[in-house]
Amino acid sequence: MATIAKTFDREALDTGSLDVRPMTPAIGAEIHGIDLGASNIADSIPAIRSALLKYGVIFFREQDLTQDQHIAFARHFGELEIHPATPKDQPNPEVLRIAHGPKSRGQENNWHSDVTWRECPSLGSILLAREIPPVGGDTLFANMHLAYERLSPKMQEFCQGLTAVHDIARVFAKRLGKAPEDLHDKYPPMRHPVIRTHPETGERAIYVNNGFTSHIEGLAPEESRWLLDHLYKTAWDVEIQCRFRWQPGSIAFWDNRVCQHLAVSDYFPARRVMERVTIAGDKPFFKPD
Template sequence: MSITTPDQTPDQTPGQAPARTPDGTAALRDARVPEGGLYEGVRILRPFAEDWEERPYEQIEVVPQTRVIGAEIRGADLSRPLSPALREELNRALLEWKVLFFRGAGLTPEQQAGFARNWGDLETNPLLARGSSDEIVRFEKGAAARPTYENVWHTDVTFRERPALGAVLQLREVPPLGGHTMWADMAAAYDNLPTRIRERIDGATAVHDFIPGFARFTSAERLAELQEEFPPVEHPVVRTHPETGRRMLFVNTSFTTHIVGMEREESDRLLAELVRQAHVPEYQVRFAWQPGDIAFWDNRATQHYALFDYAPHRRVAERVAIVGDRPF
């Protein structure tokens, strides 16, 4: 039995010097992997813009969960009206960490909606199941449930001219195992793109449409009824955050159909590479829910992924979404 040493190629005789190229470097056999993959290496991981001013928190305790995204907030009672100082600190934490977690908040639907209104008017969404009011969406899954809004990385309602600023989600019932939610930082995703890709997409726009994201579990008749209410819209492929100024990828698997001005094959290939950036673990945070927990995320800066891995158990969540601005 022959043994290959670490510096010896399989077809090299022990003790034999490796073949050399004309410039003197070791010759290697022809081998490559497909282009456009996600490869090992150092990643840029910074939670804030380079000129962001960090300040201490006085009203709350902020406990980061990863290097770039996700923080647990302690010391804030969300059932009571927010003081201006507390609202300012919560907003600053949201901008810095993109998704905030509040353990055991246990809010009523009215309190949950009232908390979200500190950031603006609330959306209604005729495509989703209604909770106790028009502004509250209810996600309820039991033993016979099938995946609908899960198992895909996406940013909410980018098919709107003004996609949601953010959302406040509370778990009412939690399965014994699974049912976690993940978020990805799309500023980190943009920061780590190769220069050649950033040059192609800076200034580009893409079309977003509600039909691809809902066609898998909504009848054609219902989709046709809503086509005029939700026409296709164009958004920048890279949007600028209106409060932090950071550049962020703003395309997603559920709603982005194509990049304007590109042939379909070229657009599909580039979009596949861009949406794959959300899959990098270093840009993600994963949250294991307990009943009454709240997650408040910046929909402008993130994508999220709800795991449907808990069947046949039951999971019940309620969400309110905050009206946003037009991306630029």
């Protein structure tokens, strides 16, 4: 586990000579004038990592990457994980292809963090647009640290002591055509703090999501449902969001430890094809004062 900063000065993060253009005061920045497939990209990795921590999600345009280049760029940030929805016979199992069209309506149109059903959910994902619809198909991102900061002090204090259960079967039992118990053999439900501490910045963020969180331990079912609904809705605040309009070759790289995202499915029946490479993370924890 990385050493947590005692104090985190977001403005002091060094993004070097990168051409960084913030999208909103709350979250997101586009980075221009860089080729992520360049042979010397390693020289820019510290600055890119600083930008990721500073803005939560960073975007790049006109990136003509092969799958091998996509994977190589992601490896600069850590070990990669393989998603269970990835076909076993494809040549690059690290690449999750997300394709929708006339026979497949997009299903990622709810606020969520990726793979929170893992013991060690992802650090972040790098999503590359291969084919986009003529209009629509944007992705929204929400800063869940700011969502936490906007809770009342009493609610913050109450949530800090709670643990939630995250279950892969809530989403992928139907999508993969498997019984929940079969998925649980390999991916049992996981317990994570409702409020997690970011392992690099020390900031706190809400860490439950509508996709994978099943319940909060120790609360009556009605209490758990009410509190989860309340926390889910914090991501809906437009003042903690940014919205990204895709172009072919665009990339979004988000910090899954502090962001939630929603892929708008307004483009049906047009086609939208994305490829995602995901960086493994560490086990979520809450660090008290």
